[in-house]
Amino acid sequence: MEQTLTMTTADFDGQFRELLERHRGIVFKVANSYARGAQDREDLAQEIAVQLWRAFPKYDGSRSFSTLMYRVALNVAISHLRERSRYERHHEPLDVAVHDTADANSDPAADARVRELYRCIDRLDPFDRALLILYLDERSQRDIAHILGISETNVATRIGRLKERLRNDMSEK
Numbered sequence: 001m002e003q004t005l006t007m008t009t010a011d012f013d014g015q016f017r018e019l020l021e022r023h024r025g026i027v028f029k030v031a032n033s034y035a036r037g038a039q040d041r042e043d044l045a046q047e048i049a050v051q052l053w054r055a056f057p058k059y060d061g062s063r064s065f066s067t068l069m070y071r072v073a074l075n076v077a078i079s080h081l082r083e084r085s086r087y088e089r090h091h092e093p094l095d096v097a098v099h100d101t102a103d104a105n106s107d108p109a110a111d112a113r114v115r116e117l118y119r120c121i122d123r124l125d126p127f128d129r130a131l132l133i134l135y136l137d138e139r140s141q142r143d144i145a146h147i148l149g150i151s152e153t154n155v156a157t158r159i160g161r162l163k164e165r166l167r168n169d170m171s172e173k
Contacts, residue, residue: 016056019065020049026069026137027052033121033133034077044080048073070134070147078126111169120169128162135159 020027022066027048035041051072058069110116121129127148141159145152 016053020052023066023069026066027042027073029133029137030070030073030077033129034081034126036122044077047080048076051076062145067143067147070139074130074133074147078130081126094118111139116170117166121167124162128158131155131158132162135162 015040031041031045031048036058045046052069055068055072059065121132130148131144134147139147141152141155144155148155149157
């Protein structure tokens with residue numbers, strides 16, 4: 001049975017803000033995995049927040065808010081990626097940037113491995129990228145299955161194949 005929220009607008013706004021703030025890392029994790037440049041990541045994070053706001057009135061408080069966040073964020077990100085792919089087929093980019101990963105005190109060798117990992121992740125199809133994000137966030141196979149709409153057995157199989165693919169891609173470099 002779907003729970004309907006019966007609260008004042010201020011309560012509703014406050015509850016949404018508090019949940020969004022508590023789980024904001026999910027939004028940034030997904031945006032960083034599906035968008036290239038800083039502005040693109042910001043735009044994607046903003047669009048995810050907007051779509052979460054639209055979905056929030058139907059949120060069932062008996063379920064984890066992070067599950068809703070992943071579901072919405074991944075759907076928005078995959079749609080964003082598809083739109084970007086259509087755009088890029090017809091336009092030549094002026095500057096293709098790799099994800100920003102280095103900071104002033106970082107190890108150059110580690111930065112190179114992280115950049116290579118991002119390149120490998122960028123080559124994954126949107127579904128495998130979503131699966132990897134959830135796996136790296138240590139979500140249970142049950143949660144991943146629920147979020148992605150596949151069976152737990154399928155999750156386990158796909159994770160095994162994905163690990164092997166990433167191992168092979170990273171060892172070739």
